Amino acid sequence: MNQEQLAHARHTLAHLLAQAVKDQYPSAKLTLGPAVDNGFYYDIDFGNDKVSDENLKDLQKSMRKNLSKWTAFTHREVSPEEARTVFAGNEYKLELIEEIAGRGEKITLYTCGGFEDLCRGGHSENPSQEISADAFKLDHVAGAYWRGDEKNKMLTRIYGLAFSTKEELDAYITQQEEAKKRDHRKLGKELGLFVFSELVGPGLPLWTPRGTLIREALNDYVWSLRKDRGYEKVTIPHITKKELYETSGHWAKYADDLFKIHTREDHLYAMKPMNCPHHTQIFDSELRSYRDMPQRYAETTMVYRDEQSGELSGLSRVLSITQDDAHVFCREIQIEQEALAIWDIIETFYNTFGFKLQVRFSRHDPATPEKYLGGADVWKKAEDALQKLMESRNVTWIDGIGEAAFYGPKIDFISRDSIGRVLQVATIQLDFNQPKNFKLTCINEKGEKEQVVMIHAAIMGSIERFMSTLIEHLAGNFPVWLSPTQVVIVPIKDVHEEYANKVYAMLKAKNIRVKLDDGKDSMGKRIREAKNMKTPYVIVIGDKERDANVLTVETRAEKIENISPEEFVARLEKEIEERTLN
Numbered sequence: 001m002n003q004e005q006l007a008h009a010r011h012t013l014a015h016l017l018a019q020a021v022k023d024q025y026p027s028a029k030l031t032l033g034p035a036v037d038n039g040f041y042y043d044i045d046f047g048n049d050k051v052s053d054e055n056l057k058d059l060q061k062s063m064r065k066n067l068s069k070w071t072a073f074t075h076r077e078v079s080p081e082e083a084r085t086v087f088a089g090n091e092y093k094l095e096l097i098e099e100i101a102g103r104g105e106k107i108t109l110y111t112c113g114g115f116e117d118l119c120r121g122g123h124s125e126n127p128s129q130e131i132s133a134d135a136f137k138l139d140h141v142a143g144a145y146w147r148g149d150e151k152n153k154m155l156t157r158i159y160g161l162a163f164s165t166k167e168e169l170d171a172y173i174t175q176q177e178e179a180k181k182r183d184h185r186k187l188g189k190e191l192g193l194f195v196f197s198e199l200v201g202p203g204l205p206l207w208t209p210r211g212t213l214i215r216e217a218l219n220d221y222v223w224s225l226r227k228d229r230g231y232e233k234v235t236i237p238h239i240t241k242k243e244l245y246e247t248s249g250h251w252a253k254y255a256d257d258l259f260k261i262h263t264r265e266d267h268l269y270a271m272k273p274m275n276c277p278h279h280t281q282i283f284d285s286e287l288r289s290y291r292d293m294p295q296r297y298a299e300t301t302m303v304y305r306d307e308q309s310g311e312l313s314g315l316s317r318v319l320s321i322t323q324d325d326a327h328v329f330c331r332e333i334q335i336e337q338e339a340l341a342i343w344d345i346i347e348t349f350y351n352t353f354g355f356k357l358q359v360r361f362s363r364h365d366p367a368t369p370e371k372y373l374g375g376a377d378v379w380k381k382a383e384d385a386l387q388k389l390m391e392s393r394n395v396t397w398i399d400g401i402g403e404a405a406f407y408g409p410k411i412d413f414i415s416r417d418s419i420g421r422v423l424q425v426a427t428i429q430l431d432f433n434q435p436k437n438f439k440l441t442c443i444n445e446k447g448e449k450e451q452v453v454m455i456h457a458a459i460m461g462s463i464e465r466f467m468s469t470l471i472e473h474l475a476g477n478f479p480v481w482l483s484p485t486q487v488v489i490v491p492i493k494d495v496h497e498e499y500a501n502k503v504y505a506m507l508k509a510k511n512i513r514v515k516l517d518d519g520k521d522s523m524g525k526r527i528r529e530a531k532n533m534k535t536p537y538v539i540v541i542g543d544k545e546r547d548a549n550v551l552t553v554e555t556r557a558e559k560i561e562n563i564s565p566e567e568f569v570a571r572l573e574k575e576i577e578e579r580t581l582n
């Protein structure tokens, strides 16, 4: 099945579900049933009937039974009057009918297996042949407001999973189970990395000392890669006058997503949702000669976006986002050299965690020019430059038409995490539009003003989102260089404490993040606790170790015996230095 056929099959299954629902719950009111990227759902008003996960088995059985009778869809166009008669008593369908009629569109009813529904099409041609009965499964029930609006009635949403084959369905289910175990919200709490407070509010994570340590280690790593390539740090305030975003074009585009501040003098300010407009003002504060170009500004800082609270989730959707941001202001002739340097940083950084990168060329969609800043000529120039870049890098890329940012095209880097989920991990964005809006220029060799180009070059993008990805990718097993506690020492009895203290002092002196657990709990419990916190190295000290001046070290995978403290430190230092991945 290709993607389109699969989408058709998923939507067809929503119809099949609707039939099963109507057979078992004749008074249920059907509303909408689209395909989604792992299957389908249908939103239903069950009235006084209670439907929960336990009822899905029966519905699924009836779908499988009916599928064999679903051999072809027929459809008919009806007048609004006729449609109202067919769906009399179902206020949801009536609302949809009024909307379709209001737009002057045709109203169509599709029938298959004797079941008719309001629909605009997009089905399998012969469901009984194309859809395999064991490649779909009703998954779970959830509440959903009619049309996603919390002022409306809460409906029951039945989710189904559907794939081309049973194997794909099974693989997806296994992946989901694994994902549940690795959920960053669960692990973040267990490992003590970040918290949320009801007083502070949803979507505003607070980072504990352990979590902050990881964030800073990641950020230092990115900075070490940038420093070598001529970047300089800058610092900007987190608020700005509205005028900055009117000039940049963000106000017109994103006014709803901005946190706004009214000052006592009645001025309107906003919390920054991105850093580029501020950075342009540092560039523009001096007359720049071609000899000063490029200017490369880096800054890790928070931005704020006013998202709907229903969309907030763990670290993946938050209101306060930390960006490891950078902007390169350069001449057109410098685009290639600068973008390639960013590409190198991205590759080095992501390879460190075992992410293999794939490239997507995110272009604008010429069919919807109103979605973008700037004219066709500017877009052509920017897209040609990126294409040349990818060609010089000799990569094959996925064509992402319509995936550009509103101010410019991008090279997006796509990867898969350790359980096979697809992620967009980094991006190089080329921007001719903001330099134009802000009139950013340099004086070229001929003494003329030349418009500069901006390259947006965050590496992690959002540190929050990157952390959520990394926690799940590694299942919380951070490599030694990122582990908040790198070593825990467990002396078996009091008599072993002297030697344990000696080893502790030695590791501490080498800047190893080490803890000595000489608590009153049993040895087994102390070791378990260290392992639950995913500590990479646990040293157990007893008579044997003390007498021979050696260590017994438990890693996440093995037990190392009779290693001298010096040898162990050397091994640790090497792993930290090389950022070894477990």
Ligand SMILES: [Zn+2]
Residues within 6 Å of the ligand: 011, 015, 110, 118, 119, 120, 121, 122, 123
């Ligand atoms: Zn349909």
Ligand SMILES: [Zn+2]
Residues within 6 Å of the ligand: 274, 275, 276, 327, 456, 457
């Ligand atoms: Zn930017």
